[in-house]
Amino acid sequence: MGLLTASMGAASAAVALVLAADGVAAPALPGGLWWLAGLAVLFFLTEGFTVHVRVRRGAHGINVSEFPMVFGLLGFDPVTVILVRALAGGAGLVAVRGQRGTKLAFNVALLAVQACVGVLVFHAVTAHELGISAGGVGLRTVLGAYLAMIAADVVAAVLVTAVIAVHDDPGEWRRLPAALRSTGLVVATTTGALISFLAATEPQWAPALIGIVAVVLLLAYRAYIALGDGNAEVEQLYGFTRALDGARGIDELVAVVLDRARDVLRAGTAELVVAHGEELRHTRLTGQSGRPAVSLGSPGADAWLRPALLGSPVLRPAGPAGDAMAVPLVFGERRAVLVVADSLTDAGGFTEAKLRLLGALANHAGAALGRADLVDRLRREADEKQHLALHDPLSGLPNRRHFHDLLDAGLQAVRAGEPGLAVLVLDLDRFKEINDALGHETGDALLCEVGERLRAHLDGRGRVARFGGDEFAVLLPTDGSPEAGLAAAAELAGVVDQPIRIGPLVLAPRASVGVAVAPLHGDDPEILIRHADVAMYAAKESHGLRLYDSELDRNSPQRLALIADLRRAVERGELTVAYQPKVDPRTGRVVGAEALARWHHPEQGPIPPDVFIPLAEHSGLVWPLTLHVLDRALRSRAEWARAGHDLHVAVNLSPNSLLDAALPDLVARLLEATGNPARALTLEITESTILTDPAGSLATLERLHALGVEISIDDFGTGYSSLGRLRELPLHEVKIDKSFVQRVAADHRDRAVVRSAVQLGHALDLRVVAEGVEDADTYAYLAAEGCDVVQGYLLSRPLPAEEFTAWLHIHSRNVTHTFG
Template sequence: MSETGTNDDATDRRLRLLIGLVVVLGLGVASVWAMQSLRHPDPRPPAALLALLCATVVVAQRWRVSVRIKSSLLGTAWDEVPVLVGLALLPPPWVLLCAVTGQGLLKIATRSGVRKTAFAMAKETLAVSAAAAVFLAFRIRPDPDTPYVPVLVLVAAMLAFAVTDQLVFLPIVATDTGSSIRQAARQNWTGTVIGHLGQFLACLVALWVLATDANVLLLLVVPLVVACMHLWQSRTTRTRQERESWQRLAKATDELNAVDLTQVLHSATTRAAQIFSAAEAAIDLTAGGADRTVRATESQVLADSPLTGEPGRAGETTVDLVAHDGGMRVGVLRLRFGGTVRLTEVEQYKLRTFASAVCTAIRNAQAYAELARIAAENEHAATHDPLTGLPNRRQLYDRAGRLFTDTGQDGLVALLLIDLNHFKEVNDTLGHAAGDDVLREVARRLHESAEPGDLVARLGGDEFAVLLTGLPTPALASHRAAAMLGALEPSIEVEGMRITVEAAGGIALAAGAGSVEELMRRADIAMYQAKRAGEPTTIYAHARDTADVDRLMLTGELRRAVSRHEFTVDFQPIVDLGSGEVVSAEAMARWKRPDQGDLTPVQFLEAVERSGQLPAFVDAVLEQSLLAVQTWREAGFDLPVAVNVSPRSLLDPNFPAAVLARLERHDVSPGRLVLELTETLTLSQIDVVERTLAELRNAGVRLAVDDFGTGVSSLSVLSRIPVHELKIDREFVAAVETSAEAAAVVRTTVDLARNLHLTVVAEGVESEPQRRALWELGCLAGQGRLFARPLSAARLLGTLQRGSGGRPGVLASALHEAGAVVRMPARRASGTGRSSLPHLPA
């Protein structure tokens, strides 16, 4: 049996006990009156007078001003008037008989049931007996002709009647509604007092008319007085009820303005029970897969549990929770009363209004919860690696940064940088899915072997980092690192094969590092030292740091160089090898140091990447390159520009948006920008930057692979990156005349590009024989000192304007006579959108 069912049974038992007690008392009192009548019989009054009194009691009982407390009606009846007037006219036993008979007839006519009928008759017996006892105590003799009742006696009799009636009725109401007797008594007490005053006035008028020689027609004033008092009291009571009810509804609506769904449901159910005077209110929530039910009284929540799908109970009032705008149905609001209750039209409207507010509050709370869930997921995704679930580089840097600023940190802090040896072979041999399985297993082992307080992160590819905290001595860092690498020694089963993972680790102590970037740099140096030495781990030692003083000075000067615009960009033209016409230019960054002259990217790019100034550096190069494109275009030379991009820039999710914003600011078409990627990109880096490159390519930016042929994963890179152009490394171009192997590399690259519909550009063309050899092998474009060394944007524009042989835009004579070579129209390969022949940027 449910909790509610148990409570209902207990309440019913108490009600039966109280009603039985009242009925027994009523029978006892009635028996006393019967014995008294038999011992001292009174003459029987006229039957017409008895019938009139009985009918008056029925009408007075029906004429009631009621107020609902939960499922019960507590109100002021007007049966005291006929009873008190009757006691002044007739002997008490006959008055009691008429009052009880009238009550019984009324209950039978309204089909109130045996229990209610017996209770009403017993209650009337006790109340009339109390008033009659007052009359007898003051020795008031009934007289139909000239009734006389002192005002004091009338007041005392009325109080006795009312107090007895309330003492009998209030415990029943309190038990039925689950409230206290005091709460039940306080309901409508002002209306009750005013009603008794009206009854007292009606009794005085009736007795005065009957006791004097006044016109009997004045008795008609009594019903008028009663009617007026009744109408006034009814209107006052109902007005007050409605005002209080709407105030409770407004307060409840304010409480529903919460973002927590549980708070909304608990507040809605308790307030519903209070507003509609229900024994219990429940909300069955079905929207959003919630399947939840909440039940409550006006004072407490009874249950908050999964929805059971039980059918509704008899006597329940239900309303669907549907938003006022016709939105989806989120559930059902159920009100259970102690008996059959019919809500008035105003109450039904109020219930619909409340249900709409509850529905809106539930939808708002669910929407807020969904937004909070999405925000939490986004926050988690921003700080965690999607493959392994470990914290990523961002979270590692944040945590390390807090440790650097925490002066109360216990113990030392160290960074362990771990790189897997020969992991590329797993990807190349077993595929990337198997490689992902290996990375997940490595992440799991590292996480399980870490000490509490340590942070294990994946930086990307096959590189992991562990932030070791709470180290009592520096030597313990080596022991902790050895234990973690030892966890990787057991073989891993992948696709039915057992493989062994080897790793190298570099350890750097935070003490003396100065910054998170420097700590990472030192751990990186130590890790590569471990790889070269064949050791599992190595601790960073300043004496073995290969970074010289000049590089450290560069790192310190970078911020100043960015702020003072010491980075400049020169441009080397890219030329059609056959015609000598300039078709594009490559941007080459330079650092003009005031005291040491120009530095090339080879000399400072690593320092830029390690210093955290890479975004500002890339932004400066792009800005100058696009300004140059604008200048050339205004002069009549619409040339694309190629800009080298570091793989670390592609790891920045904001990089594509920054590039496209620059293009829009300078009104340069995305197709006029070529981003050159180093061919030595590792596959693990490609996994990370693939989405960034796809976003740029989809926007129209062209992509090129620089130094093609020098890496070990050329075909893998081409299969993963949607490029437009290949640039042959200068070492193959330099040997193309003398080395059959170099010529074979160039020929193979050209054939590969032709099949993939890519453009090929040769770097480092220094002589006419090299140019002719490249042309004969099928390479259509090249750059090098044969045509021009890197020049500033203005000097390159002057060179283009002068041209060669009086031809602007041409830097070398043609290798063939005009008309000797006929260019066929470029065919489009189906589904690729690329030309079927090698072509140069438009």
């Protein structure tokens, strides 16, 4: 701007000197110096009536300076017109509009340039014709006045557009045609000036004519400007909402809100102030950077914002801190304030009308920010759930499911020509002793440290995952040779074997490592993991490293074929569910049923659960199998309820199922889809399930408990820490293992165990279930001891759904007849 101002000033001075040297003159008007003083006053005053057409935070100025300019062209010499226009107009800019500094210098130079252009065009057209002749103002003089004023207006519009384009908005040149539309108003004001000049030269009519013309033009001018301002505000509000719709992400949206609010209200600063507890977080946009800055406010400086935070707009007049406006803005559950401050010199200060406009902007901004905030929160929640579904909650490492996906991608690369890869399964030796002796906190810290050591050692060369408990898996690209796999295993075992300090303790962990390499030992993720797992168990026997060998897995062809058949059966939903009734021994009423998976192989016939369940565990099929049983069991239970039997159904959970963070959400969806209440579902877990990962298991159990699902601990009495665990877990039921129940009528030691279990369960407000009841004496003893529920072959073997329904109908009728 400085260079342009200097150039404009130099050009104006050069034109004035040339005109003075040429001696171009005009006849003096009657009154001498009074006319000159009047001309200066008019130039001074017309700057007070300037109206600015807003362009972002710059403006194109429009005023009625054509009046004194026409008077000057017709009645004074050119040099006088240039000097008086620049000096008197500049005085008006200082006194009336308060301009200072570079902006004042630019506008004074602009006034001089306009005067020079007007003078040059006027005298070029009139060819030095006298301004006033015996017959009045001549035609060439009138035409010269019009062309001079239009040329001066066009030059001013171009120069102002150039300044705005350089310092505020490079796209301003596109708006130049709109700025030039003020030419029509220039013609009107020039016409009025010519009429006023003619009236002024006729003393008899001068006062009346000048007064009438001035009043009419002023009223029309103000009406035109008011209408234009109203339309401009509507357009600005529309543009504001369009800009919000185009923003992506809440940070980008905040920047757009501040930028547009600053432009619409013509302010130097805009900020969004958000309440965070007792602190206020300021996101401020100022200057030309276009990038908001974030800071925390101070209680003293932010005191004036408190009413806006409570819902009342605030208008702060100009003062030491500058003028400002603040309006409440609400998005989501956040309290915020939209603030604009430091109104630009040409804006005329902040008013109640502008405060209402800012409130309208805040309403639109609040709705847009609320939507963006909701989208951001949903995206974060989805990312967190996705992370939980694919990562171990204790160590943050990938879990079995994620490792499976990584391995599948690695095997695809091997099929595409990559050399090979190794899968290593590591298990910490004597980890259970550390857990039992030092507590689960120490055990968890040890697991986390081992996982971090493995991850840091791989340093991006491979991936480490935690499968649960003290078992880790590593995926490492190699040349595909067994030697490379064993070398990597020895290296990782050495990393784990380094002493670990946990608090005051120094632990010396050791790892047994099993190795399987692809493509030598398989090109399927499940098979490769299973082979590495088989090798790891062989390594534990020899306390070292083992490479997979088919001799370690003598039945591997048959087992692998069975795994493939099991996969197909699970995918096609061919496994069935049988139900074993659970009865109240005191009344004989059926209170529930346990759902048990059954598999009838098309060639081998029935496959026992103790055969195919471990296969599912080791091949990663236990999760879809569990979901299948859950779905079937809940649908059957819903049918029983519609038939008038309000039973609960129990489903067994494997350790891996309980470690899946998505289990509670899936259970909730299945309950809703089948129309069952949460209390109707009992999930049975074993003590070994919990010990695999106590922290992760407890977190999942608590979420299931919050749903209203009941939790039962199965095989109670066969573990090592059941009594301690009963106090910590959200249990509803304990299930006495059948090994204690089946001989209770004959063995006094088993009777003591069962009696203690019943008393302990009742003392802890738990339901006590006895399984494996196969004779009437055992049934009678359990009823006498106060056992709540029994199940076993004495009542019924597990039955398919249709047969169970028929059995339930008959049994219920018999019980009703007996006890009715």
